[in-house]
Amino acid sequence: MPHPFFSRVASVLPWALLGAKLGTLALNAALFPRLRPAPPAPHHRRDLQTARTSILMPARDEAHNLHHSLPGLLSQGAAEVLVLDDHSQDGTAELARALGATVLPGQPLPPGWAGKNWACHQLAGAARGDLLLFVDADVQWQPGTLDALLHQLDASGADLLSIFPRQANVTWGERLLTPVIDDVLLSGLPAPLLKIPSPLASAANGQTMLFRRAAYRASGGHAGVRAELLEDVQLSRRVKASGGRVALALGGDLIGVRMYRSYPESVRGLSKSMLRFYQGSRPLLLLSWALFFLTYTRPLFRSQRGLLLLGLLEGGLVRVVTGRTRPRDLLEVLLTPLLPLLALPVYARALQREVEWKGRTYRQDTSR
Template identity: 55%
Template sequence: MERPALPSPALIGRVYRSLALGWLATKAAVLLVNAVTFPRLRPGTPAVRPRVSLLVPARDEAQTLPGTLPSLLAQGADEVIVLDDRSADGTGEVAAGLGACVIRGQPRPDGWHGKPWACQQLLHAATGDVLIFVDADVTWHPGALDAVLGELERTGADLLSVQPRQHNVTPGERLLTPLVDAAVLSYFPYPLIRLPQAAAGMANGQVMALRRAALEGVGGFQAVRRAVLDDTAFARHLKARGGRLAVALGGDLIGVRMYGSYPQSVAGFSKNALPLHLHSRPLLLLGALAHLGVYTLPWVVRLPGWRVLRVAGVLERMLVNVLTGRRRPADLLEGLLGPLTPLLALPVYLRALRRTVTWKGRTYRQDSRQE
């Protein structure tokens, strides 16, 4: 009995080329859609100014707050509250010295992760009608608060989150950190957020503006108390209960410096990698192999379509930066990292395969969909 013939190398090459080019073409189409439809914050004053609380969950941020908190205090909100989440570096004292109202975080109840519990405490402490939760590493420029309130008013959203513009200082920060923008802008077509299905929801926890009535109506952050990727989980929970979502690019008004080095980027991304892959380790591994095959392999082996794949892989990251307003020469040159990025991301995937992740000195299990 004859054995079935194996696929020829030429056939394998053609299949590879079709899949790789299809991948890149799909992402390019999503980028094009988002270039046209993704909202940007713009200066302006809302017609009605609600009472606003700016709320900062902070754990071991004593080095960060002097560079970011003054700009937040200058926005003219009715109150700025910093929750010192049991820091070991004097975060609360630094925040109080800068002029913020500081509350001390209470011990976490069983079953709560750090950030959802911090945000739940801030919800109870705040008095505003609009509650804006802001990470400690986010910088607000003049007019940012009015722009956020104007966008919230324009969209009628119950939750508006903002994608701050990345500010990377050291070479190590540029290796992986800008991929936050690529993950949003090349994989999620913004018009999907208008669909009623909860799965078509997303949010960025760095800046989340919520109407108090909507937040209290879903029980605060109780439903995502054990979620590592709590921002998107909360957005989908809110949407499933009739809430309206919106997202906007921060542009010139809101920026962020997420991580100060490549190792910090690896640690930060690895805690979110598994939830982003639907808590599926096979899907996580498939994603790693796919990125290696599309972006790195064409620079190692001259497979069919290698020239097009090389150019497309480099241009993609440049286009993402242009779309977010990162257009300086150093920012555009990040595109040259395209072939190396899947290799640089391998430590992220390896850490994400573990049963636990560690962040801010706390260890969380990630063996369920609520992790």
Template identity: 55%
Template sequence: MRTLIRALPWAVLTLKVGVALVNVATFPRLRPSGVSVRAARRVSVLIPARNEALTLQETLGGVLCQGALEVLVLDDESQDQTGEVARSRGAGSGGSAAAAALEWQDLGLSSAGSGGPGEFLLFTDADVSWSPGALDALLTELERTGADLLSVFPRQANVTGGERLLTPLVDHVLLTLLPAPLLRLRHRQASAANGQVMLFRRGIYARLGGHAAVHDHLLEDVALSQLVKAAGGRVSVALGRDLIRVRMYRSYPDSVRGFGKNVLTVHGGPGWRSACPGS
């Protein structure tokens, strides 16, 4: 028994190293695309936001410069200037993020003159930064894989030493415990997704009932990916590399509070015209 106990940590370490090596070789990565920006005009972008006024001032320009059909900020009863920031930039803004995400067509959030929502629905978080051409790369990867849902894991854009202490654990878990080849299986349990970036074909999202179908799940993103597979659809994932980045927290205390909140949860408890970055 003692021998088994002593060997267990080495077995776990060997497994994690093995998975990491597999992912280094096989995990899909977004790459700059030669697709015309006109392809992005088929996409409606939805950004759930709660008290994200300062963050949106930094990230919203990059989203809107992707050339999407429309960009809608779904203001979830913010107590700061989130809605005002969105509206002042010319972006669409709805009420409760939950309501807008579930019933955004009925709420009339589609931009004037757009002819209705896009062929693709892209949900992305307010703290995700989009480099020029990122949306085209996303569409190219979706078509390459034939996916009905493509979810991206953004590169962690950590700046301060404090945030570097905890935030990289997100990638550690992803790249050492989730072998990418298993996700190609059709079984619904072989599913993964990241709510920070989820690109759906509009038809299957509507057919599944959207976020309303998983409102009682702790991990809505993973549950949605499982529903897509259960319905016979394809799910694909990719790493964002330099095209899609995220700065989740600004300091070590912020990281502790943010991850602590997530741990408690899991355990029960039209577009703005601005100067484009890089243009």
């Protein structure tokens, strides 16, 4: 029989957690920046800004995404669009070249580097622009997006502007887990915290990261996070540590992404950096799942309607804030009580000593 103290804690914690998350959501609904079309500006000024920008895409076996993403990137008017072909086996280089991008052949991966970081490091070395825009191959751009990004960069005064694209989930398999990413951001990170100079008050999303070159260089760039699987967050911290500013925004109608195309792919993708998200601590990782279960799944078995409704409300608000309000997007909310169970394979893979991604194996810290 559980000790009364632990029973009391198990009863109170879910209410406290959901209360804090809903409060953060309400704050972010009002304050979290959204990417919007840039206001009218003289053409010569806008052309000057875009001419300073290098769009840089690391790509490893991304032919299935390039048809959807690369044409939108090439139409933005940037000084250059460089694609680093990281030893693809699916015709990525040929397709990117046929669509009009400049393709760089990737060099062999040196010891101690994660694949994406090495690819981005090579891209930064080849880029000519004063502004470096790193973008993943699965990100889809609408006309005028680069203008909007440059306007947001100037308006925020940031040295690093990172965007969280709107998720474009299609199949139910990919809808099971990926919406959790939006929840972690919007219910876990109050927007005003980003204005604090401390490097710990930082976040970023490697899918879209726009750097001023001087800030990128001062932070150490991807070379400074060469072995990191959570390189985007670590880069944002290094930018702040070197005196720069970091800003975030939601992609809104301008930037979307289809991250994964099945439940197994979601499990592999989300697990690769989860342990690092918890600072390499396996006990903390396990504790987070236990709290996850107590808050969202246990109420289903104990008929705790209040907690269940708050969990559903949280999921609905996240989708409203991100603009994912189509009927199928909203139906995802009904999966909320099952999310801890659906996420079990993610946690199990994250606990392993090695994780695999895109045909490469990375050893994780086993000290904790």
